[in-house]
Amino acid sequence: MTDTGLPDLTTGTLLERMEIEITQASSERTVGRMPVAGNTQPYGLLHGGASAVLAESLGSIASAHHAGAERIAVGIDLNITHHRAAREGYVTGVATPLSLGRSVAAYEIVISDESGQRIASARLTCQLRDRPPGS
Template identity: 60%
Template sequence: MTAAAPRPLPEWTASAVSPLDAKLGLELLEVSPERAVGRAPVAGNTQPFGLWHGGASCVLAESLGSLAAHAHALTLDLVAVGVDLNATHHRSAREGWVTGTATALRLGRTLASYEVVLTGDDGQRLCTARLTCSLVPPRR
């Protein structure tokens, strides 16, 4: 049995990558209300000792969770704004790519929460994060 082909990215994601995401080198692979997947290179995102920076983990986790929450918010004519992020760093990487998968824990009418798991090229977990976004009316 072969794996299903990934869904194409929603059109709105083309303009949803922030300048910080661009500096990180974020590549979006999948975005839906239930799940977002993306990756970033270790190169250019390290701390002084050559290891993947914990702050890069937080940026990747928040970006993926926020994009998934935004996809959910759009179904309610709302926007998503982050209100809580926590991350546990388990290990680091020196090369390759870090892939993040944000999986919905709760998709409500006022809040959306995600668990975000970051792994290295070897499949080992680097970081586990949780993001909660408030769903609010857009500013007009």
Template identity: 55%
Template sequence: MTRIPDDLDPELVARLVESGGGALTQKMGIEFLELSAEKSVATMPVEGNTQVIGLLHGGAHVVLGESLGSISSAIHAGPGRYAVGIEINATHSRSVTSGVVTGTCTALVLGRTLATHEIVIRDDEGRRLSTVRMTNMLRDR
């Protein structure tokens, strides 16, 4: 069950509930467990998200990271504002071939116009698989 802060923008909550986090998020099997500007957590199955030799695809790591970073930034932006990704990078430290991975998104900078998050993706044993860093520009509608 996703923990959503009580003071979250109702329009953002409605979009998240209606879309399940978006079409790509659904296709990847991403499930949000906790959502806030400061810290968000989600899981994703390895199965169905592998590349040709059976490893979790590097792009899947980035999709999980961007999903968390974008939503956390949108929460920080608040009502009447939105977040647009302007930079993302990933360092892959370890591979995985099965199980579920967990992404934990932590705010590094929460400013008025920019939000930067670090997303650490770990395997079932808690080993770091990758580190994703994302910066979003916050804009008025």
């Protein structure tokens, strides 16, 4: 458990494998960054699936903060539009709430390159559920 009462949401996960670093996490704003290197498709461009992983991860972490320690957040819908390519450096994603309810939370996630250019826009909806016993 972390100081928020939530379990560690990154260690041993896909975030760790893709070198995603969470720099801020709350229900109102969750921020993370990811290197382009190692997360590319064969042409050397940031893989669209990597952007989707970053977006879903940030929205899910924000939703988990909204849900609290007694509940879990699971993604039920993700859509993402890719606006431009990234070839190097880091991309940063920022998740902000669109709607925070008792059973559903929805977030907009904006992914930008190091110059501030928007790379992708995403929307994630998470269902909020009671934490299963033993988890």
